[in-house]
């Protein structure tokens with residue numbers, strides 16, 4: 001499959017607030033079915049160093065931050081250009097590629113990478129390396145198998161717009177080879193930096209695990 005560059009409804013600068021909120025609810029549902037939050041928790045718990053503060057980049061509705069705070073007792077903060085207002089949760093408004101990011105032990109981001117170009121992904125990784133010692137990137141995989149499974153089993157459970165955006169997200173995503181390649185380009189000039197990739201069964205998601213030793 002060739003990578004599609006068609007934008008998603010969610011990317012529209014004029015998206016009505018109610019529709020954006022519905023998207024975040026549908027995404028939360030999808031994450032529950034795919035086990036996204038549990039996957040991030042597993043990676044964090046396996047960290048050999050203490051994890052006291054987690055930054056979620058492109059945190060959307062903030063549900064991953066709430067989950068991690070509840071499950072792990074960590075401090076949490078998010079950044080998003082269109083932040084949700086969640087009582088008791090600190091979310092900065094901004095573009096994580098260019099912003100001066102809050103310090104954290106680990107930065108995470110879920111379902112953001114496919115919205116960005118390869119060059120923006122490289123710039124994001126380099127920016128995160130300035131403020132966190134580890135960066136976990138979880139995203140979809142461009143492949144006919146997850147596209148077929150998403151259409152058959154998840155689309156009927158979520159809103160029409162989120163279903164269409166989800167299918168487009170898979171078409172826009174990177175293959176593991178492409179993502180690993182661009183991550184290696186990003187860290188090439190960072191002393192001691194490493195990257196590993198983990199691909200789930202049925203290619204339902206990939207996790208890039210980047211480390212930037214001090």
Ligand SMILES: C[S@@+](CC[C@H](N)C(=O)[O-])C[C@H]1O[C@@H](n2cnc3c(N)ncnc32)[C@H](O)[C@@H]1O
Nearest residue numbers: 027058059060080081082095096097110111112
């Ligand atoms: C598909 S949503 C994913 C939301 C959430 N991470 C999740 O998995 O449910 C992508 C999010 O990334 C945010 N985003 C897009 N470009 C961004 C950027 N340059 N820096 C930070 N966040 C960005 C969007 O506003 C949106 O909330």
